[in-house]
Amino acid sequence: MRRTPFLPALLLAATAFAQPDPSSKPAISNLMNAEYPRVHADGRVTFRLAAPNAAKVQLAGAVTAQPVDMAKGGDGAWMVTIPPPAPGFHYYWFLVDGLQVNDPSSDTYFGWTRPTTGIELPLAGEDFYFPKPVPHGQVRMHWYLSKTTGEWRRAMVYTPPGYDANPRTRYPVLYLQHGAGEDETGWTKQGRANFIIDNLLAEKKAVPLIVVMDKGYAYRPGERPPQPGSRPAPRQPGVLAASTFETVIIEDLIPSIDQTFRTLTGRDQRAMAGLSMGSMQTLQITLRNLDKFSWIGLFSGATVNGDLDSAYNGVLKDAAAFNKRVHLLWTGAGTAEARLMDALKTSDELLTKRGIRHVNFVSEGTAHEWHSWRRHLNDFVPRLFK
Amino acid sequence: MRRTPFLPALLLAATAFAQPDPSSKPAISNLMNAEYPRVHADGRVTFRLAAPNAAKVQLAGAVTAQPVDMAKGGDGAWMVTIPPPAPGFHYYWFLVDGLQVNDPSSDTYFGWTRPTTGIELPLAGEDFYFPKPVPHGQVRMHWYLSKTTGEWRRAMVYTPPGYDANPRTRYPVLYLQHGAGEDETGWTKQGRANFIIDNLLAEKKAVPLIVVMDKGYAYRPGERPPQPGSRPAPRQPGVLAASTFETVIIEDLIPSIDQTFRTLTGRDQRAMAGLSMGSMQTLQITLRNLDKFSWIGLFSGATVNGDLDSAYNGVLKDAAAFNKRVHLLWTGAGTAEARLMDALKTSDELLTKRGIRHVNFVSEGTAHEWHSWRRHLNDFVPRLFK
Numbered sequence: 001m002r003r004t005p006f007l008p009a010l011l012l013a014a015t016a017f018a019q020p021d022p023s024s025k026p027a028i029s030n031l032m033n034a035e036y037p038r039v040h041a042d043g044r045v046t047f048r049l050a051a052p053n054a055a056k057v058q059l060a061g062a063v064t065a066q067p068v069d070m071a072k073g074g075d076g077a078w079m080v081t082i083p084p085p086a087p088g089f090h091y092y093w094f095l096v097d098g099l100q101v102n103d104p105s106s107d108t109y110f111g112w113t114r115p116t117t118g119i120e121l122p123l124a125g126e127d128f129y130f131p132k133p134v135p136h137g138q139v140r141m142h143w144y145l146s147k148t149t150g151e152w153r154r155a156m157v158y159t160p161p162g163y164d165a166n167p168r169t170r171y172p173v174l175y176l177q178h179g180a181g182e183d184e185t186g187w188t189k190q191g192r193a194n195f196i197i198d199n200l201l202a203e204k205k206a207v208p209l210i211v212v213m214d215k216g217y218a219y220r221p222g223e224r225p226p227q228p229g230s231r232p233a234p235r236q237p238g239v240l241a242a243s244t245f246e247t248v249i250i251e252d253l254i255p256s257i258d259q260t261f262r263t264l265t266g267r268d269q270r271a272m273a274g275l276s277m278g279s280m281q282t283l284q285i286t287l288r289n290l291d292k293f294s295w296i297g298l299f300s301g302a303t304v305n306g307d308l309d310s311a312y313n314g315v316l317k318d319a320a321a322f323n324k325r326v327h328l329l330w331t332g333a334g335t336a337e338a339r340l341m342d343a344l345k346t347s348d349e350l351l352t353k354r355g356i357r358h359v360n361f362v363s364e365g366t367a368h369e370w371h372s373w374r375r376h377l378n379d380f381v382p383r384l385f386k
Numbered sequence: 387m388r389r390t391p392f393l394p395a396l397l398l399a400a401t402a403f404a405q406p407d408p409s410s411k412p413a414i415s416n417l418m419n420a421e422y423p424r425v426h427a428d429g430r431v432t433f434r435l436a437a438p439n440a441a442k443v444q445l446a447g448a449v450t451a452q453p454v455d456m457a458k459g460g461d462g463a464w465m466v467t468i469p470p471p472a473p474g475f476h477y478y479w480f481l482v483d484g485l486q487v488n489d490p491s492s493d494t495y496f497g498w499t500r501p502t503t504g505i506e507l508p509l510a511g512e513d514f515y516f517p518k519p520v521p522h523g524q525v526r527m528h529w530y531l532s533k534t535t536g537e538w539r540r541a542m543v544y545t546p547p548g549y550d551a552n553p554r555t556r557y558p559v560l561y562l563q564h565g566a567g568e569d570e571t572g573w574t575k576q577g578r579a580n581f582i583i584d585n586l587l588a589e590k591k592a593v594p595l596i597v598v599m600d601k602g603y604a605y606r607p608g609e610r611p612p613q614p615g616s617r618p619a620p621r622q623p624g625v626l627a628a629s630t631f632e633t634v635i636i637e638d639l640i641p642s643i644d645q646t647f648r649t650l651t652g653r654d655q656r657a658m659a660g661l662s663m664g665s666m667q668t669l670q671i672t673l674r675n676l677d678k679f680s681w682i683g684l685f686s687g688a689t690v691n692g693d694l695d696s697a698y699n700g701v702l703k704d705a706a707a708f709n710k711r712v713h714l715l716w717t718g719a720g721t722a723e724a725r726l727m728d729a730l731k732t733s734d735e736l737l738t739k740r741g742i743r744h745v746n747f748v749s750e751g752t753a754h755e756w757h758s759w760r761r762h763l764n765d766f767v768p769r770l771f772k
Contacts, residue, residue: 099440164550
């Protein structure tokens with residue numbers, strides 16, 4: 001047996017510091033062959049940033065309730081190990097002497113109005129959003145000229161497996177929106193919507209469909225975009241209001257999609273869903289355009305409230321009529337987003353009391369984050385167009 | 387006329403500092419409504435980063451030959467105005483007390499092995515790479531299982547306008563590669579290849595084609611990826627060698643593309659081109675697989691050199707045979723990349739002396755950057771498949 005040579009304690013400590021825990025592995029979302037962040041067997045995560053001249057470095061974002069101080073090692077790199085975060089995808093960043101900095105070792109995702117680092121922490125046994133050896137649909141960048149904004153806009157469009165091979169088949173369409181500060185790439189990059197639907201289709205749990213993901217921000221010429229980091233002003237409960245984005249969807253996007261893709265164009269074959277800000281947009285746009293939409297998904301955000309005799313222009317007043325007109329009203333949240341869980345409960349009780357048919361979905365252990373919305377999509381899509 | 391009220395000189399100076407030059411405008415690549423970086427009428431560019439606790443902040447990257455110090459204003463933001471950079475797209479970043487940090491106000495692009503800030507500085511009157519009111523092709527994410535690497539890989543695939551509307555038409559294919567540290571998104575995001583080709587097709591300058599853009603890195607199970615920031619070891623001039631990426635292209639990617647898309651599958655209808663590292667891969671892969679490729683584009687990198695009687699396995703020895711077999715050998719560089727211009731001249735002279743038909747293209751005023759390669763593509767594509 002080989003003996004460990006004598007080493008001074010200080011050198012041993014430095015060596016131990018520089019060597020990663022052998023039971024830990026690089027996170028699957030790391031760039032190229034980056035060694036950090038590393039995930040330990042018990043779910044703890046170690047982050048590292050080489051910033052030898054910094055006076056203070058913290059880890060911040062959705063992996064920690066409050067910014068947590070990192071410790072500087074002899075090699076000038078700052079490290080911290082945190083308790084196991086919730087499963088799924090989390091945005092995070094470093095605060096280097098107060099400056100928000102992305103982790104150069106991990107990939108970025110458009111969130112918080114800019115490319116922001118994320119980490120993927122799968123829950124053992126939960127693989128519905130990973131690519132599997134099944135037929136894969138395509139995600140297509142579709143450019144269209146918006147008369148409303150005067151600009152070329154880009155939407156991401158999922159076409160199901162077999163779309164090209166069956167040039168006479170037409171498909172129903174789901175319009176699917178991201179949250180505040182995100183963009184049209186969110187549902188496929190953070191959300192993995194394409195893999196979720198590929199897997200549902202392979203298991204014959206869903207009807208083949210087209211999914212259209214646009215950017216939920218739109219401004220007429222001269223209209224001023226919000227400042228970075230700002231959130232839209234909350235609407236009055238139960239008030240339906242026009243928006244530039246609605247005009248883009250109704251007058252520019254839907255016609256462009258129906259012209260370019262082999263869609264089924266009736267209201268019975270068109271759904272809309274969104275998360276957080278996107279759920280507010282979904283509730284507004286679908287209830288104002290029930291001639292165009294009949295399947296509605298509200299992921300972690302909009303709920304139904306107020307006096308339904310007058311709220312929402314009265315479209316929810318007559319339950320029987322609404323139940324006939326709207327094939328699916330789906331609402332959901334994650335157990336780790338307490339305020340939204342409360343709102344969901346109130347909404348569920350109100351809808352139940354009024355006899356309005358709806359689905360009430362709860363994602364166990366997940367917060368106001370993409371992993372909730374992956375699960376929402378995975379429950380929502382199998383209910384569509386049936 | 388309203389009079390300017392008296393202000394102490396110091397306050398005036400601070401006000402002047404905080405107010406952007408009214409003749410300057412936010413760069414077109416800025417995120418959302420970010421005010422900086424700003425481009426002045428004379429082409430100078432002002433960069434800004436709010437980092438009140440930093441001791442030293444520099445601007446670095448391809449907008450400046452050497453890192454340039456920024457000055458801290460009273461508001462804690464660091465600013466610098468630089469002389470007009472070369473036209474086109476440039477990667478850049480800040481050095482905050484030595485730490486490389488992206489500009490949170492500008493978009494990022496996968497380069498230097500990670501998402502890296504870029505800025506777009508158009509040259510007045512040059513608009514061939516902008517979206518115009520013409521029919522647009524789609525850029526599709528295509529997933530395929532690589533037997534070579536054992537992983538799902540993603541390629542970006544441009545399909546020309548009319549692809550879906552003409553389900554019996556088949557198209558020739560260009561395989562198009564990025565440079566070192568970049569990935570499959572480079573040619574459409576930094577390169578704007580889709581808009582360049584849309585515009586060429588609208589002007590009837592090119593044959594409708596499919597373009598396949600894969601990631602130029604591939605590792606067999608157990609093979610070790612290079613360290614971030616490292617570059618591939620230079621090959622011996624004139625030596626053709628196998629690579630894992632070649633195996634992926636030949637055995638996995640081409641069959642998957644030919645199975646999924648309506649391609650023309652003969653060697654006369656298949657091209658390959660690449661920039662920098664991608665041009666080395668192109669030269670290697672095409673010359674080793676002349677049964678599969680007959681159109682070759684070398685953008686700012688690989689050139690032909692050595693003793694052609696023996697180099698490249700002798701495939702360039704017999705000029706007449708090569709000229710018959712290879713329909714296009716295209717080489718190019720930008721005038722601001724001096725070393726490559728020298729290599730291009732040597733290669734041009736050698737090919738001319740040996741009677742090997744080729745195109746020698748020079749991009750005026752551009753460096754080893756994407757704007758050279760946009761121009762290269764714009765010259766290369768109209769020559770294909772004719």
